[in-house]
Amino acid sequence: MRRVLPIFVLLCATAGYAQEETRIAVPYERFVLPNGLNVILHEDHTTPTVSVNVWYHVGSGREKLGRTGFAHLFEHLMFESSGHVPEGAFDNWLEAAGASNNGSTTQDRTNYYEDLPSNALELALFLESDRMGYLLAAMSPETVDGQRDVVKNERRQRLENRPYGLAFSTMFEHLFPEGHPYSWPVIGSMEDLSAASYEDVVEFFTRWYSPANASLAIAGDIDPAATRALVEKWFSDVPAGDPVPPPDVVSAYLTEEQRPVLEDRVSLPRMYMAWLSPALYAPGDAELDILASILTDGKNSRLYKRLVYELQIAQDVSAFHYSLEQGSSFWIIATARSGHDLDELEQVIQEEIDRLKMEAPSEREVQRAVNQYEVSFLGGLERVGGFSGKADRLNGYYFRTGSPDYFNEDLARYRAIDPVDVQAVTRTYLRDGGRVILSVVPEGQPELAAAGARAQTD
Amino acid sequence: MSWMNIDKTRSLLAGLLTLAATTPLAAQVPDRSQPPELGPPPALSLPPIHRLELSNGAKVLLLEKHNVPLVQVNLVVRAGSALDPADQAGLASITADMMDEGAGGRDALELADEIDYLGASLSVFAGDHTTTVALYTPRSRLDAALAVMADVVLRPDFPEEELERKRLERLNSLMEARDEPRAVASVLFDRTVFGDDHPYGRFGGESAIRAFTVSGLREFHETHFRANNAFFVVVGDISMGEAREKLEALFGDWRRGEIPMMSWPQAEQVGDRQVYLVDKPGAAQSEIHIGRIGAPRLTEDYYAITVMNTILGGSFASRLNQNLREEHGYTYGAFSYFGFSPLPGPFGASSAVQTAVTDSALVEFMKELNGILEPVSDEELTRAKNYVALRFPSRFQTVSAIASQLVELELYDLPDRYFNQYVERILAVSKEDVQRVARQYIAPESMAVIVVGDRATIEDGIRALDLGPINNLSIDDVLGPAPDLSGTR
Numbered sequence: 002m003r004r005v006l007p008i009f010v011l012l013c014a015t016a017g018y019a020q021e022e023t024r025i026a027v028p029y030e031r032f033v034l035p036n037g038l039n040v041i042l043h044e045d046h047t048t049p050t051v052s053v054n055v056w057y058h059v060g061s062g063r064e065k066l067g068r069t070g071f072a073h074l075f076e077h078l079m080f081e082s083s084g085h086v087p088e089g090a091f092d093n094w095l096e097a098a099g100a101s102n103n104g105s106t107t108q109d110r111t112n113y114y115e116d117l118p119s120n121a122l123e124l125a126l127f128l129e130s131d132r133m134g135y136l137l138a139a140m141s142p143e144t145v146d147g148q149r150d151v152v153k154n155e156r157r158q159r160l161e162n163r164p165y166g167l168a169f170s171t172m173f174e175h176l177f178p179e180g181h182p183y184s185w186p187v188i189g190s191m192e193d194l195s196a197a198s199y200e201d202v203v204e205f206f207t208r209w210y211s212p213a214n215a216s217l218a219i220a221g222d223i224d225p226a227a228t229r230a231l232v233e234k235w236f237s238d239v240p241a242g243d244p245v246p247p248p249d250v251v252s253a254y255l256t257e258e259q260r261p262v263l264e265d266r267v268s269l270p271r272m273y274m275a276w277l278s279p280a281l282y283a284p285g286d287a288e289l290d291i292l293a294s295i296l297t298d299g300k301n302s303r304l305y306k307r308l309v310y311e312l313q314i315a316q317d318v319s320a321f322h323y324s325l326e327q328g329s330s331f332w333i334i335a336t337a338r339s340g341h342d343l344d345e346l347e348q349v350i351q352e353e354i355d356r357l358k359m360e361a362p363s364e365r366e367v368q369r370a371v372n373q374y375e376v377s378f379l380g381g382l383e384r385v386g387g388f389s390g391k392a393d394r395l396n397g398y399y400f401r402t403g404s405p406d407y408f409n410e411d412l413a414r415y416r417a418i419d420p421v422d423v424q425a426v427t428r429t430y431l432r433d434g435g436r437v438i439l440s441v442v443p444e445g446q447p448e449l450a451a452a453g454a455r456a457q458t459d
Numbered sequence: 460m461s462w463m464n465i466d467k468t469r470s471l472l473a474g475l476l477t478l479a480a481t482t483p484l485a486a487q488v489p490d491r492s493q494p495p496e497l498g499p500p501p502a503l504s505l506p507p508i509h510r511l512e513l514s515n516g517a518k519v520l521l522l523e524k525h526n527v528p529l530v531q532v533n534l535v536v537r538a539g540s541a542l543d544p545a546d547q548a549g550l551a552s553i554t555a556d557m558m559d560e561g562a563g564g565r566d567a568l569e570l571a572d573e574i575d576y577l578g579a580s581l582s583v584f585a586g587d588h589t590t591t592v593a594l595y596t597p598r599s600r601l602d603a604a605l606a607v608m609a610d611v612v613l614r615p616d617f618p619e620e621e622l623e624r625k626r627l628e629r630l631n632s633l634m635e636a637r638d639e640p641r642a643v644a645s646v647l648f649d650r651t652v653f654g655d656d657h658p659y660g661r662f663g664g665e666s667a668i669r670a671f672t673v674s675g676l677r678e679f680h681e682t683h684f685r686a687n688n689a690f691f692v693v694v695g696d697i698s699m700g701e702a703r704e705k706l707e708a709l710f711g712d713w714r715r716g717e718i719p720m721m722s723w724p725q726a727e728q729v730g731d732r733q734v735y736l737v738d739k740p741g742a743a744q745s746e747i748h749i750g751r752i753g754a755p756r757l758t759e760d761y762y763a764i765t766v767m768n769t770i771l772g773g774s775f776a777s778r779l780n781q782n783l784r785e786e787h788g789y790t791y792g793a794f795s796y797f798g799f800s801p802l803p804g805p806f807g808a809s810s811a812v813q814t815a816v817t818d819s820a821l822v823e824f825m826k827e828l829n830g831i832l833e834p835v836s837d838e839e840l841t842r843a844k845n846y847v848a849l850r851f852p853s854r855f856q857t858v859s860a861i862a863s864q865l866v867e868l869e870l871y872d873l874p875d876r877y878f879n880q881y882v883e884r885i886l887a888v889s890k891e892d893v894q895r896v897a898r899q900y901i902a903p904e905s906m907a908v909i910v911v912g913d914r915a916t917i918e919d920g921i922r923a924l925d926l927g928p929i930n931n932l933s934i935d936d937v938l939g940p941a942p943d944l945s946g947t948r
Contacts, residue, residue: 047526049501050853085491089785092776094494097842099849118849123495131491150788154744158791158811161743164638222501238488266741268634268941300571310568313624316631338631339944365576372578376597382527383857 025378025408029395030225036241037213038133040232041395041405043220045385051221052386053125054114055133056396058216059209061189062108062182062248062327070152070189071197073106075205077148079113080104083128084135088144091128098124105388108183109326110400112393116386119222126235133215134239136206142199149194156188164267165441172273175259175437176330181251183325211242216399220392221385250327253277255435262450263441269316270449271336272343273439274350278331278430281324282401287414288426289322289331294370295362295423296320296333296353301369303353304333312349314341326401331430343440343451357427361420374415378408503852508865508875509699514711518690520865521702524858528598530695531858532605534612535866536590538683541658541802542721547670549663551585553625554676558583558592560621563610567621570607579604581611587659588801589870590683595859598696602705609709612684617676629668630942637934637941640739640746640911641811647937648748651735651907652805657726659804664939685716692865695858723802728752732906732927737937738914744790745817745912746809749824753806753900756799756871762884763892764797764900769843770893771795771831771901772808776842778827783810789820797900801871806900814913818920821908825926828903835893848885 030042082088098121104113115125160166170186177184279285297320308315318335384390398407440450509521540551560567579596596604636642653660729751772779772795783793798804812820
């Protein structure tokens, strides 16, 4: 059933890859410092640049009710000042060395990177080790207040002042039961951001930002032995801290269909439909990625072709599997064109889901989606730095699987998918009776919402 | 070819870090009293840029990169939206958009299926002065993907029913733009700074979208898509010999043509400062966009402007972002930019600020726009120059990013040594250069100040600043009335 693409026959002739057919190799060296910090080194001399990437295994899922948004607010504070780095110096010194840097927070983790010319590697190690070991020495209530305002503006820019901006947080609120770690938005509520205190900063840092709860990946133009010595030099004095227990996984199950409606300052109505689904790397996770692609990637995908291309009742449609450690969600989002309502869209979406439940997709549809995944893996090997460059991926794979070089295993999940597997996950997870369908409609026009004549039919 | 001698940086970096003490490597606890001293920045060494011409005269630039089996092929045609007729702004864009909607005997769905199945991506898009057909493909699928690309470039069908689809899509996009404060600010900014008569100032509203015809698109394609008006950039896991053979086979009989000479009216610089306030009732933030006409890409001041703008608003540590975000907490970010084009492009400074502090934010904007006219500090100058110069090698990591660099080289007819010289030209910028270009291009008294926000809350505060006359506008004034699409299918 499964075809191996010629592209991988070619790979084995390419320097930098293992000789075995269909394997991508990202060779690495891994060691652990006495304080528990995991370190991963990978050499790539394509350009004279290096990426220093740090993951902390804490995200908004570890927050407490009443303090939502704290993990992300804390991410901002990590750039402010630390024991030996004055306010503003973090960015000033990095820019003076020709470096870029950033950080991001999800429900599961927080990551940071510096991409630098390779001569400046040690500067990044100094800065990362200083904020890992000595952040609190420089923190003050004023610093917290300053970033609180910035984060509130980030929330305004991403949510309040953006059309449909409140849709995702509304969806998560309905998808997960109250108190579930994924039920609140990563950026938090305005109220909780106002309530965050300096004491919260101290507690959060002490509890979650220990070396044993972190992983440092360095990829690029490096000498591994010299780099290891530099890592030992700068990170060995970081105190070990207390061990971090694994999260208590809270299960979630939707027993009925929910249909919230949101009025917003928008011209076109938009529908968000989502189901709960298997966790990242669990059986079914990759199949749902492929299902999403079959539904909405490209003009020939099932939903794009019918809604946008043929019927022309939708302006856009997209589907994706949002995979997280404690459980994922499968999403379909479609915007109605002017003069059309969400019931029309829902009817077609339902027909296409039902069709996939009755009959497996064609082999060509599955293979088309898998081929696109394979090329995106190749593209990911081009960059050492930034978000989802090689250093970031090594850390991600390490955290989720224990194996930094999980590239082949990850890709193999997609190659192994048969059309009937896609049919099976559609039947199992895209249930009519357990989902959330949010209608975002122009203010004063609730009649454009999806009414759901077919609700509760299975 | 070894390039980019960054020797000069060494002394500059040393200058910046003179305070740094040497750290004993073997120490148990590292000396954290100073940041570590850094060695000299590395030089980037890339393979040579190959050039050739197909038999019909079409130029090809090629750079080999074999570490990942991917190939990027960009075809750049020297025609873009600056050639749009006055009443059909968007013609170049919709022509580009339509090229893969049926070509060489295959319809839109067949073309898309073939490209998607290969794992490749093919896109066509128009800029102000170019239309680009960009192919990104695994090496093993290059032949099949290039054949599709050739059909799209040389034999587009422009089917009538596909144009109607695109027209409806664009009319609906126009509806969506009304909801986006940033889109509204951007359209008004361009129109105010460049004027309705200038190609950079035009906006394709409802009447333009309704005016496109298949014959108009065909004519645009027929006139400008000519072998002598285009060049290829090829980057990736491919040799010169292979590229020559494949491109010659597929594009060798692409005909030459007479390309009409174009000239554009010189846009009139923005006059005395005025405020344009677009009402967006209930908005949580005000979208601020301040600026005027900047400079063309080929100005002698290119490097000095780049450094000056980096200090003003071109990086995270820049003055605008430090002031409005870090110091005052008015925003998530504040930046400035120069849009470099064949004709003088815009200079703009922008941010989305919390509604309640709109007037205070404008005060800080004007403070920084005036402040950059004064001499900058040595520390700022060194940091900005290093930031721009030392990050230059990172632009050469991916096949698509390298292709963009080569496109710029050819489009502006820059010498191959441009890449070698870039770093030293940036590092040669002096404090006096920065002040000179700031005074020449940043004139805070002659700027358009665009604000899209909740007028009822912000107007009084803005008026009290006395920045200039206030023009009150609605979203309809900017984008036209909402299109009536009730009768559409």
